[in-house]
Amino acid sequence: MSKKKFTEEQIRLSRIAKALGHPVRIAILQLLANQSCCYHGDMSEIIPVAKSTLSQHLNELKEAGLIQGEFTPPMVKYCINRENWENTRDLLGSFIENISEVKNYC
Amino acid sequence: MSKKKFTEEQIRLSRIAKALGHPVRIAILQLLANQSCCYHGDMSEIIPVAKSTLSQHLNELKEAGLIQGEFTPPMVKYCINRENWENTRDLLGSFIENISEVKNYC
């Protein structure tokens, strides 16, 4: 019997937000949005961080389901995970709308 | 001469996302959205965390400009920072839209 402290939605939202909570990761997503996909090597020339560090950030985004990577030897090609993104977009979008609505006044 | 590694937008986005990156803070915002405002004491009965911990989370949200607190002795009343929220909403909203658009194919 697990005490559920938070709803699934709250946990998912916070997980996504956490993944977005670093400038490098925002930059990665913007880059991938602009050119649809990008090789690790090209990214590391644009984003000012060591390659190993970039790998970590890419991995966090991947774990959160925001991007996906494909090994096309000898390079790794990353792109937005479109399927998941729709979900993410809806989740974030309705959260934002929900906060935006004024339900009651003090 | 400061090396600007990231754009202002990237930094602001990541800062906001970071503030949203914890279930407690998501829960706080949802609560405040539903009842427009809430006293710390009432929140601490709903959100399963020690009062001192709640204070920290509230402070992080305040620092990020997402909520505001008002001392109405003997209680502290919190609510969404509506002015900032419009900005936040736009920023997040256009980021999401930007990612959602498919600009090119691989």
Next chain:
DNA sequence: ATTATAGTTCGCAAATACACGAACAATCTT
């Protein structure tokens, strides 16, 4: 079989984040 290339993983250090209870501060009530 070597060598070269592209990324990931490892190992480490420093900084932040998270959580709690105890101590403290500010205000109101008696």
Next chain:
DNA sequence: AAGATTGTTCGTGTATTTGCGAACTATAAT
């Protein structure tokens, strides 16, 4: 002035995050 109430701040311990270079792995080219 004492006491009660409400939150915040402090001190502490633990866990996670961030960053880097070195070592490693996988594939392709010679």
